[in-house]
Amino acid sequence: xxxxxxxxxxxxxxxxxxxxxxxxxxxxxxxLMQMALLGYGVNLDIKHVPACVFDRxxxxxxxxxLKAFQASQYFSxxxxxxxxxxxxxxxxxxxxxxxxxxxxxxxxxxxxANAASVQAILDAxxxxxxxxxxxxxxxxxxxxxxxIQLERAQAMGQPPxxxxxxxxxxxxxxxxxxxxxxxxxxxxxxxMALVGAQLTSLTISREWERGTMEVLVSTxxxxxxxxxxxxxxxxxxxxxxxxxxxxxxVFWFQAPFRGSISTLFFTTSLFLxxxxxxxxxxxxxxxxxxxxxxxxxxxxxxxxxxxxGFAFPIEQMPAPIQWLTYLVxxxxxxxxxxxxxxxxxxxxxxxxxxxxLALYAAVVGLLAARAFKKTLG
Amino acid sequence: MTDAPSRPxxxxxxxxxxxxxxxxxxxxxxxCAAGEVFGxxxxxxxxxxxxxxxLAAVMPPDAGSIVxxxxxxxxxxxxxxxxxxxxxQRFGLYEDLTVDENIAxxxxxxxxxxxxxxxxxxxxxxxxxxxPFRKRRAGQLSGGMKQKLGLTxxxxxxxKVLLLDEPTAGVxxxxxxxxxxxxxxxxxxxxxxxxxxSYLDExxxxxxxxxxxxxxxxxxxxxxxxxxxxxxxILAIAAPAPRAARDxxxxxxxVGGAILMGDSVHVVVDGAARRLGAIxxxxxxxxxxxxxxxxxxxxxxxxxxxxxTEKAE
Ligand SMILES: Nc1ncnc2c1ncn2[C@@H]1O[C@H](COP(=O)(O)OP(=O)(O)O)[C@@H](O)[C@H]1O
Ligand SMILES: [Mg+2]
Numbered sequence: 245x246x247x248x249x250x251x252x253x254x255x256x257x258x259x260x261x262x263x264x265x266x267x268x269x270x271x272x273x274x275x276l277m278q279m280a281l282l283g284y285g286v287n288l289d290i291k292h293v294p295a296c297v298f299d300r301x302x303x304x305x306x307x308x309x310l311k312a313f314q315a316s317q318y319f320s321x322x323x324x325x326x327x328x329x330x331x332x333x334x335x336x337x338x339x340x341x342x343x344x345x346x347x348x349x350x351x352x353x354x355x356x357a358n359a360a361s362v363q364a365i366l367d368a369x370x371x372x373x374x375x376x377x378x379x380x381x382x383x384x385x386x387x388x389x390x391x392i393q394l395e396r397a398q399a400m401g402q403p404p405x406x407x408x409x410x411x412x413x414x415x416x417x418x419x420x421x422x423x424x425x426x427x428x429x430x431x432x433x434x435x436m437a438l439v440g441a442q443l444t445s446l447t448i449s450r451e452w453e454r455g456t457m458e459v460l461v462s463t464x465x466x467x468x469x470x471x472x473x474x475x476x477x478x479x480x481x482x483x484x485x486x487x488x489x490x491x492x493x494v495f496w497f498q499a500p501f502r503g504s505i506s507t508l509f510f511t512t513s514l515f516l517x518x519x520x521x522x523x524x525x526x527x528x529x530x531x532x533x534x535x536x537x538x539x540x541x542x543x544x545x546x547x548x549x550x551x552x553g554f555a556f557p558i559e560q561m562p563a564p565i566q567w568l569t570y571l572v573x574x575x576x577x578x579x580x581x582x583x584x585x586x587x588x589x590x591x592x593x594x595x596x597x598x599x600x601l602a603l604y605a606a607v608v609g610l611l612a613a614r615a616f617k618k619t620l621g
Numbered sequence: 622m623t624d625a626p627s628r629p630x631x632x633x634x635x636x637x638x639x640x641x642x643x644x645x646x647x648x649x650x651x652x653c654a655a656g657e658v659f660g661x662x663x664x665x666x667x668x669x670x671x672x673x674x675x676l677a678a679v680m681p682p683d684a685g686s687i688v689x690x691x692x693x694x695x696x697x698x699x700x701x702x703x704x705x706x707x708x709x710q711r712f713g714l715y716e717d718l719t720v721d722e723n724i725a726x727x728x729x730x731x732x733x734x735x736x737x738x739x740x741x742x743x744x745x746x747x748x749x750x751x752x753p754f755r756k757r758r759a760g761q762l763s764g765g766m767k768q769k770l771g772l773t774x775x776x777x778x779x780x781k782v783l784l785l786d787e788p789t790a791g792v793x794x795x796x797x798x799x800x801x802x803x804x805x806x807x808x809x810x811x812x813x814x815x816x817x818x819s820y821l822d823e824x825x826x827x828x829x830x831x832x833x834x835x836x837x838x839x840x841x842x843x844x845x846x847x848x849x850x851x852x853x854x855i856l857a858i859a860a861p862a863p864r865a866a867r868d869x870x871x872x873x874x875x876v877g878g879a880i881l882m883g884d885s886v887h888v889v890v891d892g893a894a895r896r897l898g899a900i901x902x903x904x905x906x907x908x909x910x911x912x913x914x915x916x917x918x919x920x921x922x923x924x925x926x927x928x929x930t931e932k933a934e
Binding site for chain 2: 246248249251252253255256259260263264454455456457458459460461462463464465466618619620
């Protein structure tokens with residue numbers, strides 16, 4: 245590999261990028277637009293879900309549970325019901341989306357079984373909202389009943405009991421329950437996967453379509469030099485895009501960021517190498533620009549949305565699908581980003597997904613270099 | 622390397638390339654020495670571009686050997702790259718880069734030292750009258766200038782073998798003359814030039830010619846030897862309506878072929894004196910006016926028509 249030729253290719257590519265202001269705008273604005281679109285569109289935060297309550301016990305404990313509901317910003321308790329029929333009417337009429345029914349033996353079961361069941365009745369016409377509302381309800385109930393138990397235990401001089409696990413998985417590392425905290429790293433991973441593969445997807449096919457490849461392959465440039473020289477400028481653009489996306493996530497969407505910039509930079513660079521390599525591989529394998537760009541879109545959009553753990557939790561997938569997720573690079577980047585954002589993880593904590601991404605980068609790089617053949621037709 | 626002077630710069634044997642059922646190049650054999658201009662002529666689809674691509678080692682052949690400067694170009698394509706320069710039929714440079722940037726890019730790929738590059742670029746650009754356009758984007762050059770820029774980029778690394786695929790197609794006559802002047806200069810420096818062309822006047826400038834049809838090289842010799850091969854003689858009919866004249870004479874006995882050449886029709890006949898009367902009579906009978914009919918020395922066009930129609934029969 246001759247660095248001089250890599251530099252020549254990179255310089256040529258940079259000149260071409262800068263001389264095409266429209267494409268430059270696209271590569272810089274596209275991620276911003278996607279962030280805004282996905283940030284708001286996928287924003288699963290819902291606030292002040294109209295709720296009605298039906299307290300069948302009427303005890304001090306049940307009242308404090310319902311107060312917790314009233315106090316939480318996720319629900320507005322719009323009415324109190326006296327019968328199940330009232331509950332049904334309220335939901336059917338659309339006056340509330342969720343009804344919380346406290347059973348008549350609430351405090352008793354909470355005391356004995358360490359966990360009480362509270363009935364939540366949902367209007368599931370809007371499935372997504374219903375699911376999220378249910379998650380919030382679980383969290384609120386979990387926290388409230390934990391408090392109730394804690395108070396009682398303290399009053400009775402007992403050691404604090406185990407907090408019921410009902411809502412635990414949802415609130416872990418996301419204790420203020422803002423779904424956006426958990427969603428934003430996913431949105432960034434998705435946008436970077438899309439943008440990264442798009443950036444390089446045109447670079448080889450463009451040379452074929454414009455007829456410049458025929459001369460290029462007759463020169464001593466090797467496929468590795470060509471790849472390095474072509475990916476390098478897009479790597480810089482990719483980092484700029486990533487910085488934009490991450491800043492939007494933190495400053496605009498207010499996702500909490502607890503990690504270090506250097507960890508973020510290192511892991512993002514690694515992920516960029518993977519997706520840029522993927523785009524280059526597609527570009528080298530397909531000679532038309534339109535085809536390459538569309539395949540790059542499908543190859544990143546579908547696996548990333550479906551299999552990265554972003555939209556559907558990986559643990560809940562059937563085993564064969566779970567295995568499939570190991571092939572999706574965004575899976576690793578998503579989990580890395582989540583950990584950096586919400587847990588403040590460092591490079592050492594992330595050794596496993598980083599190693600996976602590094603392996604992925606090596607394999608994609610090798611495939612991409614081999615996909616490009618210095619022959620026509 | 623004592624045998625270097627006697628060894629041809631390009632040596633091809635049994636070269637064959639197929640695309641599916643079509644054989645684009647069929648067992649081609651030829652050699653081109655240093656300081657020689659070898660031309661391939663033939664109609665569209667004859668296989669000229671494919672030959673150039675095979676020689677440039679940008680396409681693997683199905684059979685045969687190509688030896689360039691003593692290196693097997695089929696087995697070790699990367700080793701011949703620094704000796705060879707290839708200008709494809711379609712403009713292959715970057716339209717969004719300037720003239721200078723294009724030159725610099727190719728100089729870097731070939732590892733040319735900066736000083737050498739600057740000196741050589743200045744000389745080549747001056748020779749083709751391109752010096753004032755060094756900062757212009759390649760996409761904004763005229764067709765002729767583009768081709769001259771292509772040639773300049775091809776020559777920046779002083780190749781020993783130059784492959785040109787229809788280099789002057791769509792180029793104005795002045796640029797075309799510049800172009801050939803540069804080529805003659807290179808020939809003087811000992812560069813082996815292989816050029817494909819469908820311009821027959823251009824073919825006449827070549828040292829040797831290969832006449833191609835449907836992938837096969839039918840004849841290979843100097844232009845004058847090929848003309849001597851020509852069976853029969855040529856009669857030029859000057860006529861106000863040459864098309865009508867051609868249609869009348871084409872089917873006459875003893876006429877091998879008839880082509881339009883400007884205002885006249887060139888007719889290949891087995892004997893000029895023997896057929897002159899019959900041709901005049903036929904034109905008169907068909908009421909096609911004509912000014913004069915004279916016997917002329919054959920051009921490459923005539924040769925081409927005659928040789929290719931003969932082989933087809
Ligand atoms: N890449 C290709 N794939 C399929 N057929 C081809 C290809 N290149 C050339 N051919 C065919 O090979 C024949 C020779 O073409 P070409 O070498 O371009 O001729 P020329 O340059 O003399 O016009 C033509 O019939 C053409 O259709
Ligand atoms: Mg051609």
